[in-house]
Amino acid sequence: MYALVDGNNFYVSCERVFRPDLQHRPVIVLSNNDGCAIARSNEAKALGVRMGHPWHEIRHLEHEAGLVALSANFALYGDMSDRMASLVAGLGHRQEVYSIDESFVDLSGIRGDLTERAHAIRARVLQWVGIPCGIGIAPTKTLAKLANHVAKTAERKPGSYPAELAQVCNLAQLPREELDVVLEATEVGEVWGVGRKIAAQLKEAGIETVLDLARLDPATVRRRWSVVLERTVRELQGMPCIGLDDQPPPKKEIACTRSFGQPVSELPDLEQAVSTFASMAAQKLRRQASHTAHVLVFIHTSPYRKGPQYARSITVPLLRATSDTVPIVHATLTGLRQIYRPGYAFIKAGVMLLDLHSAKLRQGELDLDPLEAEDSTRERLMGVLDELNQRYGRGMVKLASAGIQATAERANWAMRQERRSPAYTTRWDDMLEVGDVSVTSPPMPSTAERGQTG
Known part of the structure; x- marks a missing residue:
């Protein structure tokens, strides 16, 4: 059993932690040299801002719709990612940090209600780090990724999926009929590993939804498309084919x-x-x-x-x-x-x-340099x-x-970052000064409930 924890609009959420005035406002984070949008709040998405949208094409929204554009602050995002990942690790006994805002967690052998446990971890991340996230739980990594999409979409677009699947979606708990409804409501292009070209080919073959893809014969998929897509189909059918990479191999370059x-x-x-x-x-x-x-x-x-x-x-x-x-x-x-x-x-x-x-x-070479x-x-x-x-x-x-x-x-060659926020968590001079705040933490599962196996 796997869980995928993903920070919502991560870069924007990091900025909002230290800028409460940005809540409920359209916000984007720009790429290097303030070139294009690489993160968007839900409000910015509603304005029609696309991922990769060039800044010069949407700059007018700054005055017309109150759009807030910020330069990327990767030092801040990296530090916030580490803090979030350290808390997410408490969800299971093995963790794969898949990207700056995503982690896969191995839940095998964890006792108790996994959905309740996930809600507790999510509440802790939100309170301690300030990052809202979605959590998907399923028997395979591909289904967990899909469950995460459902959890975030159900919260952002009420009515797209059952309301009880918002924030935390545990596909393993759904009866077969309800699971099929969820898969049928999801376009095939949302499947992890199905790119635009493959999605277009699948749709030409009449495979429109995730349910259509999951019902294909794996051997036929292998012959017609590839071994990779065959593995995806088997994962959608509940057969684990992709293991947890908790110790990524060293980079080759x-x-x-x-x-x-x-x-x-x-x-x-x-x-x-x-x-x-x-x-x-x-x-x-x-x-x-x-x-x-x-x-x-x-x-x-x-x-x-x-x-x-x-x-x-x-x-x-x-x-x-x-x-x-x-x-x-x-x-x-x-x-x-x-x-x-x-x-x-x-x-x-x-x-x-x-x-x-x-x-x-x-x-074993001869060292010629003293x-x-x-x-x-x-x-x-x-x-x-x-x-x-x-x-x-x-x-x-x-x-x-x-x-x-x-x-x-x-330096003269430095990137253009005219809108970058302070390094709130990595530079002493940029730390915010706040008054005393009384904080209570959300309940966590007990040691017995964790039921971790050796």
Whole structure:
């Protein structure tokens, strides 16, 4: 048995926690450089704002309908996600953090009323973190994802599904007849893993609803479409085919890329940018305990601007595989200087770490650089660097090539984020000051009710 917990309009909900005045108002969060809408409140959706809607096309709604647009504050969202996930983990005994706002939880062996337990967890998340969420419960991950959709839609659009399925939807509790009604009321395109192209093909074949898809013969689906869709059909029929990934495998590539807030032409500015990106990528590399053997750096102009176009990338091999920021940044700068050409207005740059493997593995190569001889010393140094940046803020301790600005946000190449909210939870100066508030927590299931098995 699985549960999927998903924060409602997550980015907007994070902003509303610290801005109560945004409740019941149309709010959107914009992408990097304030380009398009990547999160929308229900009120903004009612105005016709689509996911990915360019800001310049809906800017008029700011004055006509009171639309509030905010720049993305990923530091805030990431911290709020961690807080939410820590509470959601109490729902079961294993958790897969699927995305910044979603978690799958394994409920197998949990005793008691799972719906009641889910409501208690939801109430705690709402009270302690301030994020409303929907919870779907079902025998498979695909059905749990579908149940989550039902829980959120039933709350947002009364009448679309039975009212008792709002907020928490437990498909496992529904009799077969009621379950079929829910599946028949849901379009096939809402199924997890069914993209637009497959949905269009299914509809052409007369498969309009989830119930239609669930009633197909898996072997026929495999022959006509794919093994992936066959697995989806079996999951809709209640046969678990997708396990819980509570320990995701290390990434095979790590990238850090950014579009600039304004065009950048000078090499020193580009050097600062890619040095920052390489440092961030190296920190991610150390976090998953991996080494890299090749560094790719790229720069390109905007295809939408008038003027000469230029796009180049280069892969630079390292002398030896490492997670050390210094040689990674050095390789990045070496590559940048080879591909840079003056006279172009660059709008984006990025760094990718390739050929990753576990830091525990040793290549057995002859070390030709005496500065790299003491691996353990360098690893401790990088550990201290990461700890200081985690404690005092990203980029507080950095290589000189990343620039002397206090933060990357002040650099010439920084992203345009004119509407970003303060870092309420990750920066002391931005913390809100409030009066004493009496807080009581919602009831939680007892230890006996949890019934966790070894």
